[in-house]
Amino acid sequence: MQKNLKRKHQQIFRLDDSEIKLVSEKMLAANIRNKAAYFRKMVLDGYIVRVDFSPIQEMNKLLRNATNNLNQIAKRTNADGNIFANDVADIQENYEKLRTQFEIIFEKFAKLDL
Numbered sequence: 001m002q003k004n005l006k007r008k009h010q011q012i013f014r015l016d017d018s019e020i021k022l023v024s025e026k027m028l029a030a031n032i033r034n035k036a037a038y039f040r041k042m043v044l045d046g047y048i049v050r051v052d053f054s055p056i057q058e059m060n061k062l063l064r065n066a067t068n069n070l071n072q073i074a075k076r077t078n079a080d081g082n083i084f085a086n087d088v089a090d091i092q093e094n095y096e097k098l099r100t101q102f103e104i105i106f107e108k109f110a111k112l113d114l
Helices: 017-029 037-043 054-080 084-109
Strands: none
Touching: 017 037, 054 084
């Protein structure tokens, strides 16, 4: 054994073919290639959670668009004192997109089994 190893203790255990296949699938899903790192993470933390942030990124984009549109409508309304039907329709459309995206995110959170 080398003297300068940070991790001095080795643990050995056996897996059957179906277990090693399952480990490989879980490593692939977690995007981890190093088997020792995967086993160490699982032993120390108990689980690995890989989060897809794309629905939250989409929510952020929709929020930016909605606030920009609302700001433009407010400026126009302050300038001439009128609000137009298409402005109200834009606000309603943005609200519906945001509500739908919130539902997508909450459904994904509800499926997490932590």
